[in-house]
Amino acid sequence: MAAVSVENIIMSYGKKKQKINALSDISFSVAAGELFGIIGPDGAGKTSLFRILTTLLLADSGQASVNGFDVVKDMKQIRKRIGYMPGRFSLYQDLTVEENLHFFATIFQTSFSENYNLIKDIYVQIEPFKNRRAGQLSGGMKQKLALCCALIHRPEVLFLDEPTTGVDAVSRKEFWDMLQGLKKQGISILVSTPYMDEANICDRVALLQKGKILSIDSPAGVIAHFKNPLVAVKAKQMLALLEKIKTLDFVQDAYPFGEFHHVVLQNEKAVPSLEQELEAADLGHITMHKVQANIEDCFIQLMKN
Amino acid sequence: MRTLLFLLQKEFKQIFRDPSILRIIFIIPIIQLLILPWAADYEIKNIQLTVVDQDHSAYSRQLISKITSTGYFRLANYTNAYPQALKDVENGDADLILQIPVAFERQLVKENEATLFLAMNAIDGVKANLGSAYLRSIIQDFNREVRMEWIQLPRLNPETQIDITTSNWFNPLMNYKYFMVPGILVLLLTMVGVNLTSINIVKEKEIGTIEQINVTPIKKIHFILGKLIPFWLLGMLVLTIGLGIARLAYGIVPAGSVLTIYAFAALFLLAVLGLGLLVSTYAHTQQQAMLVTFFIMMIFILLSGLYTSIDSMPTWAKWITRLNPVTYFIEVMRMVVLKGSGLIDIKKHLLIMLGFAVVLNSWAIMNYRKRS
Known part of the structure; x- marks a missing residue:
């Protein structure tokens, strides 16, 4: 079963006269356990696609499913099974690192210690700051914390929307290493990025531009095409x-x-x-x-x- | 249940970490409650009076000194030309003009009859009305004194006279603070409730945390309750502090049971918090939420019967006051504090407030969408 399957998704914003097609007829699928990258410039429609798949946005038409669950009908099932890290840091800035983790663990009806082994490698890097408020962390640390929070309930599919935007080169490298580690744990990962050099690390990449997919292939396959x-x-x-x-x-x-x-x-x-x-x-x-x-x-x- | 508990824990942590919220909740209401009742006074004092005295007699002087000695009036100008007095009014220096015409005293003595002219500045309607009423009763009083002086009354008064004695029930000294303070307390409670809740959810929208919450399996009702309960408790705390101030600073001891007030306040807070939540589910930014609540508060205050009597409003305005939860709480507050009403007496109010709470909160829950 595909971790993510998208069929003919169309999404547009605005009224009739100034209609903007964010996604025009997108179809692709992500295999279970795959690290799938969506590469595209700003405004390509990456975030809209992620919001549809994470049940936050209703598409105009088309079908999409995550781990076999329909994003419209089975949204409750999906919400239990996915981890989502929005492009913008959206944890509680006035709560500490530890409090954020515990909070998100509890609303997923689990606990911090239960899934500690999954996030251990990432958490040890931010552990020295566990009593610091999330708002006072550096950009790279915030990303690590956000990843921890998205993983705390051991999701089956992880959605990362531009996780490395605004992060320095070293942290970016570290972040992608972490994703490789998570892939080994069997989590399917869908990640978007505007940086083309990051595409090499993905199993397969889709190039998205102006709401259309230009190609889907493995990095080697894309290069062979040249x-x-x-x-x-x-x-x-x-x-x-x-x-x-x-x-x-x-x-x-x-x-x-x-x-x-x-x-x-x-x-x-x-x-x-x-x-x-x-x-x-x-x-x-x-x-x-x-x-x-x-x-x-x-x-x-x-x-x- | 456990989810709700953790939501509450998180909400309280956030509230107590934000010093500005605490200031808004506690310090500002306390200061307002200590200051506003002294200014929000129905009694009109310091009315600027210009006297146009064209008589310059003993009587005219007697009348003027009688008027100024009451303390309600201040002699702004003493002149003998009406146009000059009118100029005072135009400049805003005088609220009332009393013209004592030539031969006022002579006419009064000879003909037993004399005229006076009263002109008022109606820009401030309340002041003009009350001022002229005060002045009229002073002049009547003066009239009686003059008569006493001149006419040797027979043993039995030939004229029939009606003597009026008044008695103020529930507030014997007509101390306006007794009904203003509880009313102002209600307004403060409303402001704390509506403003804080309306801003709260919108803030999560602005910062983006709501995205992260929405992808979790959290139930809508848990989320809304998690927002409602902390502010409900804070509202009850503000009420307690307010009642304490009413007692300590103004000596207001409710004639009825404090528990009756709490019982009604519990429902009232649910209703206004629901309204705040409703606003915040519609608004996208804190600015929008602030402006909308600002206008709602304006209507709530002016159409609540706190400053103006509802009975004297036009019918359509009366209908609006019926849709205003603040009206009911102010009524209940005055009933309990002054009259000593119990739960049975405010049964109707309780039921209506329950209706408000149910409608507003279910609307808010329905309108809060985890997906757009």
Whole structure:
């Protein structure tokens, strides 16, 4: 049985004239025990999708189920079985770390000690601050506490809406390691993020843009889909270089990527042509080498098509 | 049941950790109860009187000194030209003009009859009305004195005279504080109840904690009760403090049983807390909730019969007062405090309040949606 299954979900906001389609005909499914990532820019419809799946929002049409329970009819069953961590920190800021955990444990009719082993690895990191009010924790600590609270009743499916937004790089890394640990415990996880580099860690990723799913595949599968040759170039005058590249007709796309520009070419024959063109233009110290496309290149290509 | 207990525990922790809530609940009502009754006074004092004396006789002087010695009037100006007096009124320096015409004394002595002219500034209607009534009775009194002085009364008074003796039941000295203080206490209780609850749920919406609560299997009724009970207890505490102040600061000892007041207050608080909850289930921000409760409070105060008598309102306004829970509590408070009414006497009020509580709270529970 799929942990999450979504069929033809449509969701729109606003009145007739200024209707905004947040989700237009979305379908996908997440297998049990899978770490499924939903990658998409801000406003792609990630939060709407999460709110529908966590029974907080009614979709205009379409069906969705979590662990076999319908999100409309069996919402009470779903609420017992899922953990949800909203994008915005939404625990009680005036209660301490410990009080928040105990509170959420009790409203799920369980206790902190009963499921301690599940959250132990995460909790030990915030334990030194257990008597501190949640509002006074750092961003990374807040995320860890929120994850603990979402896990305290041992949910079967975990929904994490942009858990790493606004968190530093080290904490982000730690957070994803924790998710791997939870996956091993058999919890299905649906996670959304605007950061494309995080997609590599998921089992499968769906690329969501403007309410539509552009692709669903494993990270390796997404990369395998990228057929064009990709070249990284660097010169002294980076801006002039990018402008020059964009004028060439055998170039499909070019965009800044770290300290290089990534250039997507139409075919293999274009590689020497690019080399010639750039050497002819005097931009100083041109370095150029072929690179393997990574997941970001794939998503940029998908979004632009 | 256990869930509710933990909800209550959480709610109380939050209340006691927020110093501003405690200040709003306790200190502000206490200060208001100590200050407001002294200002909310029905008696009109310090009426500014301009006298236009065109007679300058012994009688006119006697009349003026009689008026000013009562303490209700203050001689703002003494002049002999009416236009000047009118200017005082225009400038807001005078509330009343008493014109004593030329030959006032002579006419009174010769013809047994004289006229006086009274003009009032009706911008402040209450002051103008009461002021002229006071002045009229003073002048009547003066009239009688003059007559006594001039006419040697025979043994038996030839004129029939009606002498009126009054007796104020339930409040012998007509001490207005006896009915204002309990009324103000009711208003404070209402404000604490409606405002705090209306802001509370909205606050959870604003901070986002309601999202986290809504995905839990928590029951709606538990959530609402978890909000209701703490503020109900705080309301009862405010009532206790208020009754204490009424006793210590104003010497008001309820003629009836305090328990009757508590019994009614218990129901009343349920009703106004339900109203607060209802507002907060509709509002999206604390600002919205504040503004709505502000307007509701305005209606509650002005149409409660605290400051103006309900009997003198137009019929449609009377109907609104019937839909105002505050009206009933003020009535009950005055009945119990002044008249000593018991539970049987306020049976009707109790039933109506129960109705308010049931309707408002079930509406709030129905309107609170865990999903949008």
